[in-house]
Amino acid sequence: MRSPLFVSAAQRQTTDDWLSHRLTRALETIRAGKASPTLDLEGFKEELAARNFEHPEALEPLLEWTVKSMENGAVQMTHPRYFGLFNPAPSYPSECADRIGAALNPQICVLSHAPVAVLIEQHVIRRVGQRVGFGEKAGGHFTSGGSEANATAVACALTRALPQFADNGCRAFSGQPRIYVSNESHLAWLKIAHVSGMGRRAVRMISTDGSGRLCANALSKQIDSDLASGDVPVMIAATAGTTNAGMVDPLERCSELARKHNLWLHVDAAWGGALIADDSQALILRGIELADSVTIDAHKWFATTMGTGMFLTPHLGTLEATFHAKASYMPSGDAEVDYYLTSLQWSRRFSGLRLFLALAAGGWDAFAQHIRRGQALIRRLNQALVVEGWVVANSSEMAVTCLVPPVEKTEARALRVTEIVTAVVEQGNAWVSVAIFEGAPVIRVCITNGNTGDDDVDQLATELIRLGAH
Numbered sequence: 165m166r167s168p169l170f171v172s173a174a175q176r177q178t179t180d181d182w183l184s185h186r187l188t189r190a191l192e193t194i195r196a197g198k199a200s201p202t203l204d205l206e207g208f209k210e211e212l213a214a215r216n217f218e219h220p221e222a223l224e225p226l227l228e229w230t231v232k233s234m235e236n237g238a239v240q241m242t243h244p245r246y247f248g249l250f251n252p253a254p255s256y257p258s259e260c261a262d263r264i265g266a267a268l269n270p271q272i273c274v275l276s277h278a279p280v281a282v283l284i285e286q287h288v289i290r291r292v293g294q295r296v297g298f299g300e301k302a303g304g305h306f307t308s309g310g311s312e313a314n315a316t317a318v319a320c321a322l323t324r325a326l327p328q329f330a331d332n333g334c335r336a337f338s339g340q341p342r343i344y345v346s347n348e349s350h351l352a353w354l355k356i357a358h359v360s361g362m363g364r365r366a367v368r369m370i371s372t373d374g375s376g377r378l379c380a381n382a383l384s385k386q387i388d389s390d391l392a393s394g395d396v397p398v399m400i401a402a403t404a405g406t407t408n409a410g411m412v413d414p415l416e417r418c419s420e421l422a423r424k425h426n427l428w429l430h431v432d433a434a435w436g437g438a439l440i441a442d443d444s445q446a447l448i449l450r451g452i453e454l455a456d457s458v459t460i461d462a463h464k465w466f467a468t469t470m471g472t473g474m475f476l477t478p479h480l481g482t483l484e485a486t487f488h489a490k491a492s493y494m495p496s497g498d499a500e501v502d503y504y505l506t507s508l509q510w511s512r513r514f515s516g517l518r519l520f521l522a523l524a525a526g527g528w529d530a531f532a533q534h535i536r537r538g539q540a541l542i543r544r545l546n547q548a549l550v551v552e553g554w555v556v557a558n559s560s561e562m563a564v565t566c567l568v569p570p571v572e573k574t575e576a577r578a579l580r581v582t583e584i585v586t587a588v589v590e591q592g593n594a595w596v597s598v599a600i601f602e603g604a605p606v607i608r609v610c611i612t613n614g615n616t617g618d619d620d621v622d623q624l625a626t627e628l629i630r631l632g633a634h
């Protein structure tokens with residue numbers, strides 16, 4: 165009898181066809197259902213515990229059980245009223261890329277093993293890097309996400325600041341190395357500082373200007389005072405599109421300070437970086453081209469499936485100095501083409517195909533349209549709420565809004581915000597979240613789905629207005 169793990173061509177065809185139909189149905193079910201999980205999780209845990217891997221099951225019923233459980237067992241990224249945390253309903257070409265990558269499973273850590281896949285990824289990274297403004301030197305690689313890309317930036321900054329860091333670690337520095345981010349930055353910086361060996365306290369959280377942007381004067385003062393006390397500043401990480409509020413730090417001022425003190429300038433544009441697709445909005449990101457490295461997540465506003473970040477840089481030499489390695493069993497070792505010598509990962513999935521197929525099928529223009537739709541929907545929502553006495557706390561040019569319901573007393577605000585968000589999520593017709601913007605709670609709404617329409621936004625507005633009036 166054949167192993168259930170490695171099936172015949174005929175079996176593959178049958179199951180693939182069945183699964184394709186089943187997933188299309190699941191997406192319809194999700195669309196008509198709730199945005200938040202409704203599955204009885206206690207019952208599910210029992211079903212799960214019963215699967216103790218002692219009694220093999222037929223694959224098709226197992227797939228059915230998995231898909232059915234997920235239809236109402238998750239916050240649904242594909243629901244048109246998931247107004248959530250940048251997680252997209254994935255573009256269809258990127259889903260196709262996952263099927264190809266999964267079926268053929270190329271190992272793309274070296275060019276010689278998967279030349280077609282490596283060349284495709286290099287092509288995408290170069291084009292994206294050129295659009296960022298890095299010119300002919302544009303390079304980098306795909307990462308598992310923004311966090312890996314940001315960690316890569318820290319590793320490069322430390323290595324560039326002091327070559328002895330490579331062998332001796334942070335002990336090689338004459339004082340505490342420091343990185344600078346704003347209070348509104350993505351707090352994975354603390355984890356990254358931890359695993360880099362610098363320690364969480366190495367991160368200087370610079371105050372913001374009241375509108376969610378890093379305050380350049382406060383940054384300048386902090387660097388001066390750290391230098392005076394013997395610390396070693398190594399990197400400024402500016403954010404272009406904060407997670408809570410879509411605000412952009414003053415990139416040009418950050419670049420001046422980085423240049424003055426010889427620091428690595430990283431721009432974390434994990435979500436907002438997608439604006440490079442739209443020439444007419446290039447000014448929102450002005451200064452990004454001055455960075456030493458940039459993070460852009462394709463799995464956010466570029467709407468690929470999960471696990472697709474990008475680290476972009478014009479400094480291939482620093483990447484190589486940071487990630488070089490020797491292994492006798494590797495078929496080749498050329499940093500120009502072999503990703504295992506210039507990145508944190510070794511074995512690599514062909515994740516860049518997701519963005520390649522999407523860009524090739526839609527062009528930059530499909531993304532420019534996608535971005536403008538999101539922005540227009542957020543304007544529509546803001547307008548509907550402002551006339552009812554709501555306040556928009558952020559002034560982002562991106563597709564995210566931070567809303568404050570009408571309250572008589574400021575002290576009542578936190579409770580009101582939590583009550584409204586809890587009611588929306590429990591109702592399940594939409595998903596929104598509580599965020600803290602400039603120290604105060606807000607209702608955060610982001611357009612993440614290319615199929616969200618005017619009626620979805622109008623439904624949310626009606627529900628928020630009703631809940632806000634109580």
Ligand SMILES: *Cc1c(COP(=O)(O)O)cnc(C)c1O
Binds near residue numbers: 309403407435
């Ligand atoms: C999402 C996000 C990250 C983290 O990226 P992951 O892909 O979740 O690892 C970092 N920075 C910003 C600004 C983000 O929005």
